[in-house]
Each structure stands twice: as structure tokens, then as C-alpha cells.
Amino acid sequence: MAAAAYGLDLSAEDLGVSAYMDNGRFQTSDSLLTGEIISRTGAKWLIEKEVDEAWSVSAQIHLFFWRNQAVDKELFHVAGVKFDSDLRGYLSWKRDAQFFKGGVYNFKYNPDSKDLGEYLLRSTAYPTILESMQGKDLMEPSFSRVLGAQYGLNYEYFRTLGLAYFEQFNTPVYDASLAYFATVGPSRAEVGLGIAYPRFLHFGDRKDVTPLDPSLEPYIDNKDLGKNEIKISLRGRVDLAAYLEMSEPFGVYAEAALLGLKNDTLLYKNMNERMPLMIGMDIPTFGILSALTLELEYFKNPYLERKYGKSDNNGRAYSVLPNIDDYASPPRKTSDDMRWSATIIRSLNRWFDLKVRLANNHMRLVSWNEDYVTGEPYTKRGSDWLCLIRLEYHN
Amino acid sequence: MRAAIGTLTAITLAMAGDRKISLFTAVDVGRVESGSGLSTGSDAKGAFLSRTYVDVGFTDKMDEHNLISIGIGGIFWNAYSPGGGDPSDKIIKFGPGISQALLEWTPIDNLSVTFGYFPYKYNQSAQNLGEYMFRSEAYPTILYTGGWSLMNDVQYHPVGAKLTWKNSSGTLQQDFGLFIEYFNSPIYDITPASITTWKPSEVFTLGGGLALHRFISPTPGTKDKLTEPFEYYKNFYYPATPSESRYQIPLDNYPGTSSYDLAYAAGTNPNVDSLKQAIFASDGPLLTALYGINSAGEIPLTLDTTAGSGKQGKPARYVTKLKKDIETDISNDGTDAFNAPENAGALPQTISYDLAAVYLMAFFNLDFNALLGLDAGDIGQFKLYGEIAQLGLKNYPLFYTQLEQRRPIMVGFSIPTFGLVDELSVETEYLNNPIVESIASTYDKLDLNPDENFRYKTYNQDNLKWSVHASKSVSKFLTLYTQVANDHIRLKNGFAQPTFVPITNSKGDWYWLLRIQWAI
Numbered sequence: 001m002a003a004a005a006y007g008l009d010l011s012a013e014d015l016g017v018s019a020y021m022d023n024g025r026f027q028t029s030d031s032l033l034t035g036e037i038i039s040r041t042g043a044k045w046l047i048e049k050e051v052d053e054a055w056s057v058s059a060q061i062h063l064f065f066w067r068n069q070a071v072d073k074e075l076f077h078v079a080g081v082k083f084d085s086d087l088r089g090y091l092s093w094k095r096d097a098q099f100f101k102g103g104v105y106n107f108k109y110n111p112d113s114k115d116l117g118e119y120l121l122r123s124t125a126y127p128t129i130l131e132s133m134q135g136k137d138l139m140e141p142s143f144s145r146v147l148g149a150q151y152g153l154n155y156e157y158f159r160t161l162g163l164a165y166f167e168q169f170n171t172p173v174y175d176a177s178l179a180y181f182a183t184v185g186p187s188r189a190e191v192g193l194g195i196a197y198p199r200f201l202h203f204g205d206r207k208d209v210t211p212l213d214p215s216l217e218p219y220i221d222n223k224d225l226g227k228n229e230i231k232i233s234l235r236g237r238v239d240l241a242a243y244l245e246m247s248e249p250f251g252v253y254a255e256a257a258l259l260g261l262k263n264d265t266l267l268y269k270n271m272n273e274r275m276p277l278m279i280g281m282d283i284p285t286f287g288i289l290s291a292l293t294l295e296l297e298y299f300k301n302p303y304l305e306r307k308y309g310k311s312d313n314n315g316r317a318y319s320v321l322p323n324i325d326d327y328a329s330p331p332r333k334t335s336d337d338m339r340w341s342a343t344i345i346r347s348l349n350r351w352f353d354l355k356v357r358l359a360n361n362h363m364r365l366v367s368w369n370e371d372y373v374t375g376e377p378y379t380k381r382g383s384d385w386l387c388l389i390r391l392e393y394h395n
Numbered sequence: 396m397r398a399a400i401g402t403l404t405a406i407t408l409a410m411a412g413d414r415k416i417s418l419f420t421a422v423d424v425g426r427v428e429s430g431s432g433l434s435t436g437s438d439a440k441g442a443f444l445s446r447t448y449v450d451v452g453f454t455d456k457m458d459e460h461n462l463i464s465i466g467i468g469g470i471f472w473n474a475y476s477p478g479g480g481d482p483s484d485k486i487i488k489f490g491p492g493i494s495q496a497l498l499e500w501t502p503i504d505n506l507s508v509t510f511g512y513f514p515y516k517y518n519q520s521a522q523n524l525g526e527y528m529f530r531s532e533a534y535p536t537i538l539y540t541g542g543w544s545l546m547n548d549v550q551y552h553p554v555g556a557k558l559t560w561k562n563s564s565g566t567l568q569q570d571f572g573l574f575i576e577y578f579n580s581p582i583y584d585i586t587p588a589s590i591t592t593w594k595p596s597e598v599f600t601l602g603g604g605l606a607l608h609r610f611i612s613p614t615p616g617t618k619d620k621l622t623e624p625f626e627y628y629k630n631f632y633y634p635a636t637p638s639e640s641r642y643q644i645p646l647d648n649y650p651g652t653s654s655y656d657l658a659y660a661a662g663t664n665p666n667v668d669s670l671k672q673a674i675f676a677s678d679g680p681l682l683t684a685l686y687g688i689n690s691a692g693e694i695p696l697t698l699d700t701t702a703g704s705g706k707q708g709k710p711a712r713y714v715t716k717l718k719k720d721i722e723t724d725i726s727n728d729g730t731d732a733f734n735a736p737e738n739a740g741a742l743p744q745t746i747s748y749d750l751a752a753v754y755l756m757a758f759f760n761l762d763f764n765a766l767l768g769l770d771a772g773d774i775g776q777f778k779l780y781g782e783i784a785q786l787g788l789k790n791y792p793l794f795y796t797q798l799e800q801r802r803p804i805m806v807g808f809s810i811p812t813f814g815l816v817d818e819l820s821v822e823t824e825y826l827n828n829p830i831v832e833s834i835a836s837t838y839d840k841l842d843l844n845p846d847e848n849f850r851y852k853t854y855n856q857d858n859l860k861w862s863v864h865a866s867k868s869v870s871k872f873l874t875l876y877t878q879v880a881n882d883h884i885r886l887k888n889g890f891a892q893p894t895f896v897p898i899t900n901s902k903g904d905w906y907w908l909l910r911i912q913w914a915i
Binding site: 012013015017018019021023035037039041042043044045061063064065067073074075076077079080081083084085349350351352391393394395 | 414415416451453455457461463465466467469490491492493496497498510511512554577578580581582583613614615616617620837838839840841890891892
């Protein structure tokens with residue numbers, strides 16, 4: 001079908017399609033969560049088209065059937081299949097070393113991370129929370145969904161990028177954030193620095209600080225935590241496959257971040273408790289697999305990374321305080337400090353891929369009303385893990 | 396969403412190499428002319444039926460062995476809310492969906508493997524009823540028609556894989572499927588199935604199949620709940636319970652006894668005639684003298700249910716019931732049935748059901764167009780077809796006790812109209828199921844006993860179903876359809892949950908639908 005709109009000629013040849021079936025399961029020490037099923041069946045249409053030498057456009061439609069956390073297996077509207085959709089669209093421009101991209105898209109600054117990492121944007125400092133596998137495509141390499149624009153420069157030994165975006169995923173949505181990245185070295189062995197100033201502009205209704213205990217409000221105001229959520233990240237990579245001229249992925253990468261520069265005297269006393277570290281490795285399998293990636297994370301956060309519910313949970317939906325049960329004696333949890341993720345990909349033929357993820361990561365499922373039941377990651381002890389298997393086919 | 400758009404008859408408009416794009420839109424409007432919510436007692440008459448479907452399909456034959464086909468779209472729909480519903484029920488809702496997302500691998504000419512999410516239809520003639528092998532449950536015995544699409548969706552929509560083999564002459568086709576249930580609760584159970592179709596000529600088609608319905612369950616928690624044991628008593632004695640209503644004689648200034656306990660007449664079994672005779676025997680002269688009443692039958696008696704608790708008396712009887720229901724009855728009746736001497740030594744028995752069931756199915760098609768050499772394009776489709784299935788070979792000692800009560804039969808006839816319409820089919824179905832076809836057992840709880848609202852009632856008003864379906868192509872791209880039926884239509888509420896019992900559940904119930912569809 002040829003269509004000419006705004007001077008752009010599109011045909012069926014420009015259309016890429018894919019579909020997938022995700023099936024997985026959590027194995028946890030929590031009897032209420034263990035055995036929870038992950039199931040999605042999705043279909044995508046993708047168009048990427050160069051408009052001219054500088055400009056190109058991309059649009060993606062993603063529709064899928066999915067299953068929420070089945071908090072009640074007996075009720076169909078809770079345990080039955082749900083329908084959802086996702087859209088992406090952006091315009092990009094490139095001339096010499098300059099490049100620009102704007103729209104609704106998945107932003108990624110760590111090109112190697114598969115599941116963990118990408119801390120600078122996939123986190124909050126107060127309360128201290130990390131994300132993983134939270135988008136609508138559970139197996140897409142870790143990213144942050146943004147509505148925004150980026151501009152950067154690409155030189156052989158120096159790359160820089162500025163990003164301005166509106167929050168799309170975590171409540172309160174539409175807050176405006178800024179981020180800047182600078183990378184030095186050749187792309188096969190680079191070191192990158194990032195700094196983010198999240199949520200510097202608020203739009204719409206927002207309850208800045210509504211803690212459980214009103215007596216804590218002056219404390220929060222005095223500490224001014226919400227206005228000092230500066231985050232910094234440092235990452236590096238060595239692409240050994242490039243040096244060894246291997247055709248399959250082989251390399252090491254790592255990332256560290258500092259989430260929030262300000263300490264307080266009660267709940268956020270130590271910077272190292274807001275400092276996630278990740279190391280990952282693409283391991284060659286000499287043709288047995290298409291890709292094998294292992295990632296390991298250490299994060300000495302004493303709290304259980306419990307996100308606030310999207311509903312107004314007794315007025316504490318957007319508090320900068322950690323979501324804990326007893327503020328008088330904050331917990332010192334260590335069982336979830338170490339996390340890991342293994343991503344395995346095997347292309348069965350040119351059009352058919354098998355992808356497997358085994359992980360103890362930060363994945364949270366929402367309930368039927370699209371809100372969190374506890375807000376904690378499903379896996380929160382060393383022995384907890386999940387298995388997700390995807391069969392994906394595409395043209 | 397899923398599937399409505401899976402029934403595409405879209406013609407491919409655009410071709411670019413082996414890539415094809417199809418567009419499909421359909422608008423359904425209709426009305427329930429007679430029907431009810433059997434669970435709620437609501438009147439469904441006048442319920443407006445509306446769906447608008449849009450789908451864009453893309454098929455890419457990537458090489459001689461591999462084909463991918465992905466269709467995406469959505470449905471605008473309205474919620475069924477007989478009680479008025481919430482504000483959100485009064486708007487047109489939209490749901491995105493996938494019509495199909497399949498990869499087909501054809502390693503050799505007569506063998507193909509289809510993988511992903513795809514529609515599957517084995518009885519090509521069925522227009523509304525039938526296709527029992529994948530649109531049914533055995534325990535409780537349930538049949539489905541429609542779904543997200545109100546018409547033209549007589550097929551199954553599984554996620555899974557299917558292997559199809561055809562012999563070299565094309566007269567024999569064998570399908571093996573591994574189908575994952577995705578839409579009817581409980582979801583994710585896996586059904587292995589085998590369907591054979593023999594078509595020795597254009598005149599006659601005969602098919603049959605075996606399905607191990609829901610034999611593989613990846614949700615052990617759900618399976619455990621569904622198969623949990625229940626205790627029940629056979630021939631359990633219920634003592635008689637007295638009535639707490641009274642009969643009144645509504646005569647002004649009546650000097651005799653004007654209020655009678657129902658027990659006065661005939662023990663605990665109220666009998667108005669006996670009571671009148673007793674009254675006339677005692678007060679006949681008075682009644683004749685004051686009110687001109689000359690016989691027992693002339694005595695006016697009214698039942699005053701406001702006297703006492705209003706309960707009707709019940710005679711002593713023996714029942715076979717679940718223990719939990721007996722306990723509920725005893726609590727309501729205030730009897731001490733468990734300690735009745737008739738129940739001395741009575742021990743409960745245990746029963747456990749399972750949704751997993753062995754299905755058998757057969758279908759046929761006799762094409763008179765081919766037999767008599769009549770062109771279907773000129774006179775319309777002219778054929779006789781049918782289907783029979785056995786839903787579950789296992790009988791249980793309670794509720795699901797007879798094979799024939801789980802044996803739906805459908806017969807359809809496509810009648811030539813000599814150009815008036817392209818296809819006119821009349822289908823009728825018979826299922827001698829005495830239990831109300833409620834899906835509450837899996838949609839409202841995981842309890843495979845029949846819906847507690849109808850559990851011990853024999854209901855045969857819905858044994859016979861019928862459907863009339865017609866289509867007329869107006870142009871290459873535009874087709875009109877209509878369907879008038881008393882079938883298994885279940886309308887969805889604002890949570891997309893279907894009514895537990897079909898809206899058409901009595902002999903006189905019916906609805907109509909019109910569809911305008913354009914596809915390129």
C-alpha cells in the first residue's frame with residue numbers, strides 16, 4: 001500500500017512486524033508470591049524511514065494480551081487476560097557529528113545493559129528505588145521511557161548528549177527532568193559520566209510530602225530532600241569482541257550511580273546506601289548461543305524498595321520518605337542487596353528467536369487495577385528468582 | 396478485541412512483493428428482543444448490541460517456507476448494564492487487540508506448522524452454533540457462542556501451535572494442536588487435540604476429533620482449587636418444617652375463627668381445600684346464615700405471609716446435596732436434621748471434579764451445490780451440515796451423571812435463495828442439559844459444582860437453541876450480514892466480564908444483529 005503523507009512515501013516494504021509469547025514464573029520464599037505467572041502475547045508493527053539524508057522517522061505500535069498479579073484467582077476480572085497497548089514515535093536528525101531525537105521513545109545510555117543498570121533515569125533517590133523490566137515489553141534491553149528530546153555530538157573519542165524529558169512511567173507523571181551524558185574513549189573502550197536533575201518542574205496536582213506521621217513533615221521540609229535529588233552515574237565498557245575481531249558478543253561493562261547527594265540524620269544517612277553498582281559480561285559461547293549475558297548488582301539499600309501505590313494510599317503516595325512500616329525504627333534489610341540477571345538469546349533461524357531471562361531483579365507486577373499491591377520487587381531474598389521465556393518471531 | 400477482528404474476510408488490496416496489507420472494518424448493531432439475566436432477575440429486553448471493529452493486517456511470505464501474519468486493531472463496545480450501571484458503563488469503550496500473530500512454517504508442500512496466536516476453525520460450515528470441541532466446558536456443562544465479536548466468529552482463538560498434514564490428493568487433512576486457553580476462565584490451561592477431516596469429493600465432508608480438554612495446567616494453584624474435594628450426602632433426611640404464614644378469612648365481622656395456621660389443614664403440607672372443608676364442617680351454618688356461603692369451596696381464604704416469618708412449610712423429604720448446602724438449609728430452616736433418627740449413621744461421601752475432560756467430536760457437510768451441479772454463485776449456498784460432541788467421558792455421582800446431558804447436537808441447513816442473499820443458514824441445537832448453563836463456577840469462583848443459584852433446579856428451557864444467519868455482498872469490498880438467534884450470547888459488563896448465564900435462556904428469547912462490513 002503506497003501512501004504519501006507529508007511527502008513521505010511508505011509501502012509495505014517499510015513495515016517490520018514481530019510477535020512474541022512470554023511465559024514465566026516467580027519462585028520466591030514468599031508463599032503469596034511464589035508461583036505467580038508472567039504471561040504476555042504481543043504484536044508489534046514498526047516503521048523506520050529515512051526522510052532524507054538528515055532526517056528519519058520511526059513509529060511503533062505494540063498491542064498485547066497480558067496478565068496482572070492475580071491477587072484473587074477466583075475472580076475473572078482479576079485473573080483473566082487483559083489487553084493493553086503501547087506507542088512509540090520519534091523524529092531524528094543527524095548531520096556530521098550532531099544528532100537530535102525527539103518524541104516518545106525508549107532512552108538508553110548504557111548500550112550493553114540487558115536488565116540491570118541504567119540507574120540514572122530508572123531510579124529515585126528519595127525514596128531509594130531501582131527499576132527493571134517495568135516497561136510494557138518485558139524483554140527489551142533496559143531503558144527509560146521518555147517523552148522528550150535529546151541533542152548530542154558524536155566524535156570518535158568524545159561523545160556528549162543532553163536530554164530533557166517528561167516522566168512517563170512513575171507517578172507523578174509528566175514531571176520534567178534533565179540529564180547530561182559525556183563519554184570519552186573509543187566506543188570499544190569507553191568511560192561515561194552522567195548527571196540527572198529529575199523532576200525539576202512539576203505539572204498538575206502533586207502532594208509533595210505527605211508522610212504517615214505528620215510530625216515528620218517539618219523534618220522533611222527542613223531536609224529539603226525533594227529538591228535535591230541530583231543523581232550521578234559512571235559507566236564503562238570494554239568490547240573485547242571488537243579487539244579480538246570476534247563475531248559474537250564478548251565484553252565487560254559496569255555502572256555505578258549515586259542517587260541523591262544529600263544525606264539526612266534519620267532515614268538517608270549514608271551515601272553508600274544509595275549507590276548501586278553493576279557489572280555485566282557478554283560471554284562468548286562459540287556458536288551455541290547467539291548471546292549470553294550475566295549481570296550482577298550490589299545495592300546496600302536498607303529498605304525493601306517499596307514503591308508507593310498509584311492510588312492515594314492514605315495520603316502518602318508521593319512522599320520522599322521510604323515506604324516502611326515503622327519510622328521510629330527503620331529496617332536494615334540486607335537480603336535484597338545482591339541481585340543478578342542472566343539473559344540468553346538463541347536465534348533458531350532468521351525469523352525465530354528464543355530468549356530466556358533468569359533473574360533476581362527489581363521486577364514488580366501490578367494488580368488488576370494497575371496499582372501495586374505492596375510496591376516491592378517480587379524477588380527480595382537471595383534465593384528468590386524468576387524465569388521468563390520468550391518465543392519471538394519477526395520479518 | 397481478539398477475535399472479532401480475527402474473522403477477517405479481508406481481501407488483500409496492497410501487494411509489495413510477498414507482503415500484503417489488509418484493512419477490515421465492521422459495525423454491528425442489534426437488540427435483545429427477549430431475554431433476561433437469570434441470576435439477577437433483570438429483564439434484558441431492549442438491550443442494545445453494538446460493536447465497531449477495526450483491524451489492519453500484514454502478511455509477509457518471507458521465503459518459500461516461512462510466512463508471518465500479524466493483525467492489530469481494536470473494538471469499540473458498550474457495556475451491558477441492566478441496572479443502570481456506573482457512569483463508566485454509559486460511554487463507548489475501546490479495547491486494543493490482536494487479530495492474529497502467527498508464524499507459519501511449511502517445510503514441505505503438504506505439511507505446515509503454525510505457531511503463535513491464530514484462529515482455528517474445523518467445521519467450516521458452522522455459522523454460529525457448533526465448534527463444540529473448543530467452545531465448551533464439560534463440568535459444569537457450558538457452551539459458548541460469540542465473545543468479543545457478536546457474530547461471524549465461529550472459531551477458536553488459542554495461543555499455541557498446530558501441525559497440519561494433507562495427503563497428496565488433498566482429500567485427507569490431519570490437524571494436531573497444542574492449544575492454550577486464553578479467554579475463557581481459567582486461562583492458560585493447555586489442550587492437546589487431534590482433528591481429522593476427510594473430504595473424498597466436493598460433495599461430502601466428514602470429520603472427527605479428540606481433545607484432551609485442559610489436560611495440562613500451568614497454574615497449580617488454580618488447579619488445586621478447582622479439584623478440591625466436597626462432601627455430600629445421598630438420601631439425607633430433611634424433617635418437615637412448619638409454615639409461618641397463616642390463612643385468613645377476609646369477611647367483615649366474621650364471628651368465627653378467622654386465622655388458621657397452614658398446619659391446621661394438612662400437617663405441614665398446606666392444602667387449601669382441606670382447610671376450607673374443615674372450616675365449613677365446623678362453622679358452615681354460621682357462614683351460610685351471615686354470608687350466604689353454602690359450600691366449602693365458597694369460603695374466601697387469603698394467604699397472609701406477613702403473619703409469622705412468612706415461610707412456607709415444607710414436607711419431610713430425602714435429598715442428595717452437598718454438605719455445605721445442607722448446612723445452609725438447616726441454618727435457614729432451623730431444624731436439627733443432622734440429629735434426626737433417619738440420618739443416624741449417615742456418612743458424607745466425597746466428590747472432586749476436574750475441568751480436564753476427554754472430548755470426542757464428529758461433524759459432516761453435505762454440499763448439494765456440488766451434488767446437483769448447482770452454482771452457489773447463482774442460487775446461493777445449498778448444503779446440510781451438522782456436528783455432535785461428547786463433552787467429557789467421565790460421569791460423576793453428583794450433578795454430571797449422564798453422558799447424554801453433555802452431548803450437544805447441531806444441525807444446520809443452508810437454503811438457496813436464488814440471488815436474494817448469498818448465504819442463508821438455519822441452525823438448531825439440542826443439549827439435554829438440566830443444569831442452568833452458568834459460568835459462575837469458573838468466572839466468579841473456582842468451584843465446579845453448578846452455580847449455587849440454580850444448583851438443584853432442573854432447567855430445560857434452554858435445551859433447544861437456534862440461529863439464522865445470512866450474508867449479502869453488495870460489492871467486492873462491502874458485505875452485509877444479519878443474525879437472529881437464541882444462542883449462548885453472554886454480554887459483557889464494564890469489567891469485560893460476561894453475564895454468567897446467556898441472555899437468551901428461555902424458549903421465547905431471541906436477539907437480532909446487523910453488520911455492515913468493508914474489507915480490502
